[in-house]
Amino acid sequence: MARRLDRRAGESEDAWRNRVNAYHKKWLEKNKEKFRAIQNRYRQRHADTLTARRKQHYIEHREEKVAYQREWQERNKDKVRAYTRKYEALHPGRKIPKTEEERQKANAYSREKYAKNLDAERQRSREKGHRRAKAGICQSCVLPTEFGTQTCSTHWFANRVTQRLGLGGDTIGRGQALKAILEKQNYLCAYTGKKLVPGVNASVDHIQCKAKHPELVGDTNNIAWVDFQINRMKNDMDRDEFLETCAVIAERAGLVKRIR
Numbered sequence: 001m002a003r004r005l006d007r008r009a010g011e012s013e014d015a016w017r018n019r020v021n022a023y024h025k026k027w028l029e030k031n032k033e034k035f036r037a038i039q040n041r042y043r044q045r046h047a048d049t050l051t052a053r054r055k056q057h058y059i060e061h062r063e064e065k066v067a068y069q070r071e072w073q074e075r076n077k078d079k080v081r082a083y084t085r086k087y088e089a090l091h092p093g094r095k096i097p098k099t100e101e102e103r104q105k106a107n108a109y110s111r112e113k114y115a116k117n118l119d120a121e122r123q124r125s126r127e128k129g130h131r132r133a134k135a136g137i138c139q140s141c142v143l144p145t146e147f148g149t150q151t152c153s154t155h156w157f158a159n160r161v162t163q164r165l166g167l168g169g170d171t172i173g174r175g176q177a178l179k180a181i182l183e184k185q186n187y188l189c190a191y192t193g194k195k196l197v198p199g200v201n202a203s204v205d206h207i208q209c210k211a212k213h214p215e216l217v218g219d220t221n222n223i224a225w226v227d228f229q230i231n232r233m234k235n236d237m238d239r240d241e242f243l244e245t246c247a248v249i250a251e252r253a254g255l256v257k258r259i260r
């Protein structure tokens with residue numbers, strides 16, 4: 001026996017589809033509560049998937065979304081103002097800074113507050129870090145983690161900058177410069193040609209070593225990506241010194257004859 005929503009003999013596809021849609025519409029109108037319950041149950045049961053999907057969507061459409069938001073704020077200045085007022089009413093004593101002076105004052109205030117509650121604040125940020133790690137979100141932004149590390153790719157490169165090139169300047173931008181170097185090397189070690197994997201063995205090397213050329217520490221022209229082990233071997237040798245040492249070792253081990 002044909003079921004109620006099956007296509008009837010001789011019924012055109014359009015007519016069938018209209019009939020099914022009308023049936024669903026009628027059902028929804030009659031069972032609004034039931035439908036909402038089903039929807040809520042689904043949302044609860046699949047909360048993680050839905051959050052992940054929302055985040056993924058945000059990442060893929062980030063620029064459009066930010067642009068839309070800016071445009072919306074420009075068009076709805078009244079609403080923005082109303083929201084600001086509402087926020088300030090809800091959080092007395094907290095004001096959204098509008099001028100540069102207010103911004104600096106606000107920053108000074110939060111710095112002071114942080115210093116006063118150092119232990120509690122540290123605990124809070126540790127907990128935040130754990131929460132993010134568990135959820136697979138970058139420790140520094142809203143993007144998902146990459147390379148099996150605790151950060152997104154952008155912040156992974158930025159962290160290489162702060163660790164190897166020193167603080168200061170545009171760490172994100174300089175991180176992207178490091179990424180460009182790695183891409184130019186086709187993700188291969190500058191010395192061994194071994195495959196470099198970020199978060200596993202990819203390591204930033206100072207071609208002219210840091211110890212002897214402190215002035216070149218932050219210079220991206222002095223950077224090569226190498227295998228982590230090679231970087232350890234090279235330690236505080238310059239490139240030429242290191243190659244010479246390798247040649248001596250290989251020669252003495254009888255692996256190669258020196259070509260002169």
Ligand SMILES: [Zn+2]
Pocket residue numbers: 138139140141142143151152153154155
């Ligand atoms: Zn990030």
